[in-house]
Amino acid sequence: KQEVTQIPAALSVPEGENLVLNCSFTDSAIYNLQWFRQDPGKGLTSLLLIQSSQREQTSGRLNASLDKSSGRSTLYIAASQPGDSATYLCAVRDRNYGQNFVFGPGTRLSVLP
């Protein structure tokens, strides 16, 4: 059964730092991997979607990479800002699990001014 983990569970950095969030999955048979942002009390907002045939995707200050063979994805945030403070979740679409997207528990990021 596919399992998704995210380390660290929480991260606090000063404004301006570049940072990396990690996502690991146990089964490399995936269709895609998606990174989301969740603000307190809100729904999830899609940040980046990487198809299984791709190695990375970029949007503004965000860059997500995918290494299926090692079961890892990283989300790189450049020049962090206080407005980046949120919980970041990753999810994989498992080839062996029908329509189920398997989510990680998230990393809670605080960017301090």
Next chain:
Amino acid sequence: NAGVTQTPKFRILKIGQSMTLQCTQDMNHNYMYWYRQDPGMGLKLIYYSVGAGITDKGEVPNGYNVSRSTTEDFPLRLELAAPSQTSVYFCASIDSPVREEQFFGPGTRLTVL
């Protein structure tokens, strides 16, 4: 274009009561999902639908029912509410079965006492 909308935002139920969580999307998406999110956990899939008249169980369907009579609406029904159903419920849809980018509603916070 409102995207995915959910009502109500908050609800308190007594044990044994029933209720329906509403979800509507105006993006003409065929695929829709219901998730629950418990504190510190990833989202878990309850039910999903690949089009009007077609629904299927996800990972945690017990205690819930769904229907899909139109493309726009995908209500989730709780029968005989139990404290274990205290959670935040999210509805989502995807743009196409090829790309699979997920769009989420703002969530319904449900407490069963």
